Amino acid sequence: MKKLNKWIAGLLCMMLVITMVAGLGVMEVKADDAVTTVSSWTELKNAISKGGNIQLGNDIVAETGNSAIYVSNTVTVDLAGHTIDRGCIKATWNGNTFTVSGGDLTIKDTSAAQAGKITGGYNDNNCGGGCIYVDSGILRLESGILTGNKCEDVDANGVDRGGAVGVRSGTFIMTGGEITDNTGDAGENGAGIYVYEGPSLTIGGNAKIYGNRTADGMNSNLSVGNGESSSTIINLSTDSPLTSEAKICIRVSTDSNGKQITTSCKDLKDVFVSDNDSYEITTKDGEEGIFYTKKKSSGGSSTPSTPTSYKLRVGGVEVTSANTSGTGWSYDNQTNTLTLDGFNYEGNGSGIETSKDLNIIIKNENRIKNISSSYSDSTNGWSCGIYAFGNLTITGDGTLDVTGGTADTSHGISVLGKLEIDSQGTIIAKAQATAGTSGIYAYDGIVIKNGNITAYAAEAAYSSRGIECDGDITISGGTVVAKAEKGEISSYGLESGKKITISPNAVVTASGVTAALNKKPEGYTGEIGTTFVSNNTNPNPTPTPEPEPTPEPTPTPSEPSTMQGESTTTSTPASATTASTQGSQQVIPTIIEGAGSSYTQGSGNTIYFRSSDSFANFQKVMVDNAELSADCYTATEGSIIITLKPEYLSTLAAGTHSISIVSANGVATADFEVQTADTTAVSPKTGDNDQAALWITLLLLSCGALTAVGIRKKVR
Structure with a gap:
């Protein structure tokens, strides 16, 4: 019997060892699927050195002394809605964020808005790559934004290439995301992307390359070294077909005359735009592909005798092919983008008026005020600060203060298409007292993704609305204040003809005399009063009444305030609510x-x-x-x-x-x-929980069996 006990004990020991090894084996297999979450530059660098899948846990800023991170293996970086900021303020060797050297780097953003970005690179390198430099290997951009990067070859005096991406050798595949608002210090060699002759460049999906410029404001987006050895300069992705939503602004070496851009893409010719006024994108009968071709001159000059109208007026001046900039503004017709940088207008009529789609980028402080009380046929009779007959998008990190006029209906910003705001700055839209007032109005829909937005409507003879839309109002982020003073018929902070949707990520304050909102937001079950506050830490709090000042014995009503952006009031003057000569506490x-x-x-x-x-x-x-x-x-x-x-x-x-x-x-x-983060809650999974539990159970059973045998042996 003793021999039997020893045999059983030995067998159980073997089971214990097998259990431990098998359990470890399962976890090791699963570890390959792990996602490493990083929250600092050092963590990012260390994770990339090991390879695999990496996700940002928050914004990351490089510290003084940090250098570019080299990628020599297979890595996927998920921005997850966050920002990597290289933080360079002057051209520095290795001042870029990533250098791909024999590796395979994928950049993507799995967040809903896909607004994660890589910014702040400033590389001193004549091969380019203010943000990412590809020395060899593969770079893949699937989503996310490369913006606010620069490249400067300090010693070469004007051979600056690739403000965002420079590809010296290897492969660059872009099937999504945006490369915009990057800078090359001088020259015309791709302030966005520069690809040398030889490397492979593949474009697909909804890739967007636009709005990149040299320091002197010249368009400089995608530049490809195109010698005589090869006529094909861009390949189409077979895995992610190019879509009509893509926007690719390009420049080819000007010694070319009829170079092929890509194949089988005639139906999407309008996706490609030439950065060089002397060249255009054309097709050729009987030949597949589209071509970057020198424009045919007329009368010995390639410049038309009559400037082309761009259907846009800025500060009362028509914008044409011969007039694309002024004090505080510049316009890029290829991307329909108007940049405001210190623009200041006060006059009779809209400060900005367009009959087509328009993108506005705001930088620094900008102010528009319509002082007209006259009817205008071009704006439906509405008296607007900004009027767009098509769709309008507003981005940028500056300030835009817009006030409508006083002719019948006053709108600060008026859009007959769809309005989208995705700004890092501040937008204030005010309507003056008229028959009908709206701080912001849009017909097809309003989408606010980010920004500090204030929309104010003064008292109106008919109706007043802080934000008004015949379609849906969707606020997914930012801080929004929508305020309407008295309207004889109605007064709403937010008024939608369809539905109102407010994300928990947004902070919305609305007020109106009739009601704060004309209908309940999607998913909101509370009552709508004259004030409404919604924010991301408490989506639908019950407003707390403000403490009322001690009433004066004989208060004298004040006249309503006429200051735009402030509430009108008939209460005791502000001086009486503080310690004053009238004795109120x-x-x-x-x-x-x-x-x-x-x-x-x-x-x-x-x-x-x-x-x-x-x-x-x-x-x-x-x-x-x-x-x-x-x-x-x-x-x-x-x-x-x-x-x-x-x-x-x-x-x-x-x-x-x-x-x-x-x-x-x-x-x-x-x-x-x-509070310190619970590291156990965010640790990457290295195995299946259920399977791990099974192995632990077997381990405990084995240990228990061994103990039982030992006890039995002692009893006997």
């Missing part, structure tokens, strides 16, 4: 929402705080007794709502912090908590 503001909030490091969330004081009294925000810059938070009405941005929150150490909202009547203070 000052009401010290307090934090009425948000005290005790918590933020988890790396979560990408925001937290917000609400002071009881009036927004008109807001002055500044302090955290831990240090004043914050305005780019660390957003400030909106209702009373004062301060939302701390995730980019700022990610810089705070774990522990308790204090916030102070400083306003004219005092300081409202509260504490909040920054």
Whole structure:
């Protein structure tokens, strides 16, 4: 029997070993599918050195002394809606973000908006690549945005190539994403992309290459070295066919005369646009493909005798092929893009008026005010600051302050197509008092993805709307304030002819005399009153009434305010609500929402705080007794709502912090908590949980059996 016990014990030991080895084997197989989440430049660099699938957990900024990250194996980087900022302010050797050297690098963005970006590269390299330089190997861009990068060959004085991507050797495959607003310091050699003669370039999907320029403003998007040895300069992707939504602005060496661009693409000829006014994109009878061909001159000159109208007026001036820029503005007809950079207009009529689709990029501070009270046939009789007969898109990180006129119907921004706003800046749209007023109006639909948006409608004889749309209003991000003063018929902060959708990622404050909204947002079950606040930390909070000042014995009504962007009122003047000669006591503001909030490091969330004081009294925000810059938070009405941005929150150490909202009547203070991320919750999976549990169970059973045998042996 003793021999039998020893035999059983030995067998169980073997089972124990097999169990441990098998369990480890299963986990090792599954580890190949792991996704590594990174949150710093060092983590990103280390993960890339190992290869595999990498996902950003939050925005990443390179630190002083960091260099380009070399890619020599197979790597996929998922931006996941975040930003990689190289942070270079001057041309630096290896000032780019990635150098592909024999590796296979894929850039993509799996977030819904696909707005993740790589920016801030500034490379000193005559081979190009302000953002990504391909020395050898493969670069694949599937989604995401390469923007705000530069390349400069400091010593060569003007041989600057590839502000975003430079391909010296190897392969570049672009089937999605955007390459825009990158810069080459001088010359015409692809401020967006430069591909030398020889490397393989493949385009497909909805790839967009546009809006890249040299320092002097010359179009310079995709430039391909095209010598006499080969006429094909761009290949079409067979895995991801080119779509009509693609936009590829190109320039070929000007010594070519009729070079083939790609094959089997006649139906999508309009996707390609020439950056060189002396060349055009054409087809040839009997030949497949489209061609980059020198324009035929007329009368010894390639310049038409009559300038071509671009169906756009800026500051009351018609924009034509002979007039594409002015003080504070420039226009690119190839991309239908108007850039405002310090534009200032006040006059009779719309500051911007177009009869076709238009993209507006805002930089620095811009102001438009229509002071006309006259009817205009070209704008349906509406008195607008900006009027677009087609679709309008607004992007950029500047400020745009727009005011409509006073002729019958006043609109700050008026669009007869669809309006889309995806801005990192501030947009203020105001309508003056008329029969009907709308801060922002669009017929086909309004989509707000990002930005600080204020839409204000003054008192109207008929109706007033902060934001008005005959179609859907969709607010998926940003901070939006929509405010309407009294309208004799109706007054709404948001008025939609179809439906209103507000994402939890958006902070929306709406108010109107009739109601804040003319209908309930999708999924909202509460009642709609005259004020409405929705934000990403508490989608549908119950508004907290502002504390009322002590009433005066005999208050004297004031006249309604005429200041645009501020509420009109018939209450006691502001001076009476503070300590004044009339004897009313000052009401010290307090934090009425948000005290005790918590933020988890790396979560990408925001937290917000609400002071009881009036927004008109807001002055500044302090955290831990240090004043914050305005780019660390957003400030909106209702009373004062301060939302701390995730980019700022990610810089705070774990522990308790204090916030102070400083306003004219005092300081409202509260504490909040920054918590350390639960690393166990975000650790990459290295095996199937159910299978791991099975192996652990077998291990415990084996150990139990061994123990039982040992006990039995002692008893006997």
